[in-house]
């Protein structure tokens with residue numbers, strides 16, 4: 001089979017995977033290097049990972065992933081600068097004035113974006129800023145800095161690395177709905193104000209048989225605003241055990257997602273959130289569910305793998 005990355009390259013698209021740095025050896029490393037033209041650290045670049053105690057950084061896993069990607073001619077998507085989860089205890093347990101937290105966030109962004117300056121294709125600057133109804137999620141950042149924290153974060157990221165694409169990333173924004181419309185309105189207003197925003201990330205943590213029918217239309221409306229769109233965390237979960245029928249439906253679902261992206265020029269591509277069922281967050285978070293990725297736990301490609309290949313023009 002032609003590796004997915006060769007098919008994607010021919011289409012001018014990204015096919016990426018989230019990875020765990022410590023696993024990038026053996027079969028896991030071979031597949032990650034051979035099949036994908038982009039890597040996203042699944043956890044290694046989150047604030048709690050890189051600055052566990054204030055002022056003391058641990059870049060080891062993030063560096064390992066970036067070095068691996070460069071050795072394999074792959075892009076890296078940085079993930080993520082501001083999120084309400086996986087933050088260091090010193091940050092979440094502190095009590096900060098607006099000015100204090102603003103300075104801390106600015107320093108965090110300048111330090112982390114600056115460290116990888118010129119080496120990352122994109123950054124998820126702000127992750128999951130919205131509630132399901134399209135209101136802003138109440139987070140440390142939102143509640144202390146105000147809703148313009150998003151514009152500030154983007155501006156600080158641009159200053160730290162003018163060459164990396166700056167994204168806002170969220171889940172349940174794949175179809176046209178209240179949450180994606182809030183994201184749309186935010187991006188529109190940021191663009192109108194001249195705030196640097198280059199793309200939106202649609203995470204796409206989906207359920208078998210439930211690809212939103214408005215996916216392509218939604219991608220297109222963001223593209224029409226003048227931003228790139230990336231499918232950033234694609235997985236399609238099912239109730240276990242996986243049956244042939246469910247795996248067949250899952251393959252059709254993967255194909256539908258990939259085709260929607262291929263159909264829109266400004267959709268840069270898709271990243272799967274772990275390429276193997278042995279490296280997926282789903283079973284931990286949704287007990288009884290899983291089998292959400294293109295490879296099974298033994299690194300055998302599933303029907304979903306072949307569906308992705310077909311959507312990228314493979315046979």
Ligand code: G3I
Pocket residue numbers: 042043085086127203233281
């Ligand atoms: O590293 C520790 C390890 O030392 C410890 O022994 C083990 C015991 O539980 O936990 C390990 O940390 C886990 C970490 O993943 C690394 O495996 C955390 O408990 C676990 O909560 C964490 O889950 C991550 C999750 O974000 C946190 O919400 C997943 O791996 C990661 O895939 C997931 O990714 C997020 C995206 O960043 C944003 N979008 C949603 C997506 C899924 O939640």
